[in-house]
Amino acid sequence: MRFKIGTSSWAAPLLCAWFALTVPHIGSAQEPLRVLTTVGMIADVARNVAGDCAEVQALMGSGSDPHLYRASASDVNRLARAELIFYVHPALEARLAEVLRDMRGRVPTVGLVDAAYAREELLDDPDEPGAVDPHLWMDTSRWARIIPVISDAVIEQRPACASDIRARAEAYTSQLAALHDWVTSAIGSIPEDRRMLVTAHDAFEYFGEAYGMEASEAIEGISTESEASIGDIRAVARFVVENQIPAVFVETTINPRTIEALVAEVRSKGHDVRIGGELFSDAMGRQGTVEGTYIGMIRHNTMTITEALGGEVPPWPNALSDWAHAWGLAPSP
Known part of the structure; x- marks a missing residue:
């Protein structure tokens, strides 16, 4: 772009x-x-x-x-x-x-x-x-x-x-540090040969670098201004087949037809792949929902990726128990 x-x-x-x-x-x-x-x-x-x-x-x-x-x-x-x-x-x-x-x-x-x-x-x-x-x-x-x-x-x-602001900033920084460690543990539980993230657009490079995803591929680039071509879909489909990736993901701000076309292309090549769930990339969930918070957005994405790729979601960190309680969540997601 x-x-x-x-x-x-x-x-x-x-x-x-x-x-x-x-x-x-x-x-x-x-x-x-x-x-x-x-x-x-x-x-x-x-x-x-x-x-x-x-x-x-x-x-x-x-x-x-x-x-x-x-x-x-x-x-x-x-x-x-x-x-x-x-x-x-x-x-x-x-x-x-x-x-x-x-x-x-x-x-x-x-x-x-x-x-x-x-x-x-x-x-x-x-x-x-x-x-x-x-x-x-x-x-x-x-x-x-x-x-x-x-x-x-x-x-x-x-x-x-x-x-007051400095105290709140310090407390929120500690919460994000605990969230970072939790995401690291969750993604680390995915079998190494399955730590490959395939999405509709390229918004997860920082996620992959931070949390140990072995590779990530996207049909569209960093910007969503240009539409994906048939060639783009076929190239990512080859990556999915070659690496036997079990699940790909669609984002809430992207038309799902792109990922649906990818799934169809992969299946035409004899590999059974599924849409592993919906991820929040360039926007959070609706205001007033858990996913409408930054912590909730990252929590949702991490759980969705971990479960779809064969990992195990770890217990929710104690440092975020007050946050979970405020949203009516059980201590462990």
């Missing part, structure tokens, strides 16, 4: 029109900070870190594909009224890039990947050397590095909340 600034002719006039009509109310130090994030994975971290000191909303909901998402007039209005904006990276929110860039002169706007990482620490897009793979939330230890960026940005706007 190529990111180019300035290619959208409508964005700047639309912003100017809304800025002329809209004068955002600047909140006082006692009011919750109005925080707007692009994706839910950021919003959930921000809610956990900021607590009552911020009112956090996500621009995109469950099932939204951030690679393809365009800002509507109401989205621009929401962005203009925010007091703090967080996004991942232009490699993810490609069609919002110009709008986010233009917001920086009006609202504090933070690209979390660039704020938390040096370029050499990030994985490349395998289809476009030099381009960034933005799916860092698939590795909980990497995603935890956005916590201090978020906490510092909120504290700058609400300094009276500093003590």
Whole structure:
């Protein structure tokens, strides 16, 4: 995917029109900070870190594909009224890039990947050397590095909340560390020759690197802007057959027809493969559900992959027992 600034002719006039009509109310130090994030994975971290000191909303909901998402007039209005904006990276929110860039002169706007990482620490897009793979939330230890960026940005706007935010940030960092260890144990229980992850689009490279997947393949690349070809499906089908992979996975933001075509192609070659379940990749589950939280999203993906590929889900960590209790879950998933 190529990111180019300035290619959208409508964005700047639309912003100017809304800025002329809209004068955002600047909140006082006692009011919750109005925080707007692009994706839910950021919003959930921000809610956990900021607590009552911020009112956090996500621009995109469950099932939204951030690679393809365009800002509507109401989205621009929401962005203009925010007091703090967080996004991942232009490699993810490609069609919002110009709008986010233009917001920086009006609202504090933070690209979390660039704020938390040096370029050499990030994985490349395998289809476009030099381009960034933005799916860092698939590795909980990497995603935890956005916590201090978020906490510092909120504290700058609400300094009276500093003590509470720092304590919450420390507690949430510990939760993600426990989650990381649990995912490592779960994926490590899969027989080594089955630790191969096949998905509709290439969002799991960080997951594979962090948790010991021997290989991963995807029909579509890092971005979902181009549709998969018959050649792409056949190439991945050969990989599945050659490695006798028992299950492949479909993502909630991707049309299932791509994976269904892959399954049909594999079966035509004499290998019985099944869809092992649905994974959350570029969006979490519905708000108000377990999977609508970052921890719940990773928990669901890990359980689905582990069980489909022949591993054993380990007991849920004690460090996350309060989280499980809050969602009415048994101590062990």
